[in-house]
Amino acid sequence: MTKSTHLAEDSGTYAGDQRAGRVVAIILNWNGADDTIQCVRSVQARSDASCTCLVVDNGSTDGSAATIRAACPEVRVHETGANLGFAGGCNAGIRIAIRDGAEYVWLINNDAIPADGAYRALRDVADAHPAVGGVGAVLRYMADPNHVQTWGGGWHAPWLGAAVNWTRPVPDSLITYLVGACLLLRIDALSEIGLLDEAYFMYREDVDLCVRMQRAGWQVAVAKDATVYHAVGGSSTSAEQRDRWIASSAVRYYRKHAPWPEFALAVETAGKIGARLMRSEWSRARTVWTATRRAWRSQSGN
Known part of the structure; x- marks a missing residue:
């Protein structure tokens, strides 16, 4: 795992007396304050006191961090000081969650909105199965909720260069990776195998993590009752x-x-x-x- 050298001091506080709950929801922001604020408020409304939100501002250049702080003063905002990519930004948040004693981290894209019951479903699967290191959700297109984007993840054969993205219910035994747009990770598993590989600036870091997790003896699973709506294709990146x-x-x-x-x-x-x-x-x-x-x-x- 490549360690970041661009970590600025985090700021803000968690609501209440605890610095972190059992679960820390990590929401990565890069020049997308409006989406991030909507995501934060949705996570807060659809979780409980066991979950606290942490926004990681990944080197935004548009004043996003200040906007998020003003809109959500109860939420902690950590600024990396540079764009570390998806893996690097998430790892900055994961390190804070580990330091503060969290049991799980919940990675959720800022352009994703959890449905009612999604948080509880993710946590219930993880709590019921101690050998599970990662739990994915059923992602549906925000613009077309009747259609599934991903049933948690997919199957990938690195020896063949072939992959299948599941869009229907399948047994967990047919899932070799989970999609990082919504992913509950057990801290004990991360402590054993390491965090996301920061050599991946964007894409495939979630697949890599799941491969390492399973090779170390951990399992991955999908919470079939956890629905998350994902606004695919909203990025301005070419x-x-x-x-x-x-x-x-x-x-x-x-x-x-x-x-x-x-x-x-x-x-x-x-x-x-x-x-x-x-x-x-x-x-x-x-x-x-x-x-x-x-x-x-x-x-x-x-």
Whole structure:
């Protein structure tokens, strides 16, 4: 695990007498105060006294941290001082939760809204199964709640470069990773295997974490009664920039976990390029190819 060197002092206080509850909900913010405030208020309204919110401002440049503090003065806001990526920002919050004695951390995207009962369902599954290190939720599209985005996560075979994102109920035995947009993690498991790998700036860090967790003997599970509405596609980041991050993370993942990383990466990359060519997205297909080659070369010494 790469440790961050950009951690600024956290500020704000938890409501009540305790610094942290059994569960710390970590909400990562980057230039998205409106979404973050809505998420915070939804988490507060749909959880109980066992849960406290921690907002991690990941190097915002638009004054988000001040806006969030003004709107939610009872919520603690930690500023990293730089954009550490998803893994680095979440880890900053996880370290605070560990220091303050939390039992679980609840990672939830700032563009996600938990439904009534979601928090309790996540916690109940974790409490009932001490061998479970991570619990995922049923993510539904916020703009189309009748359709499931992800049933907790999916199945991935690093030796094949193949993956299936489940959108229907499946046994936990068929789930090899959980989606980080809503993920309850047991601190005991993280203390054993380490936090999110910060070498992934964006994407695949949740898959990597679940692989490490299961190899260490921990289980992952889905709380079927935990529904979370997710506003997919709201980011201002360009599609080609996302392709670059995805390519870099794929290289990192297969180098770490695949017995034949070149083969697995080639299979996945060919699929990505083919999908973009079928949509006549010539520039994005080229971006995937060049970004993958560049990442493979740059990570050769890692």
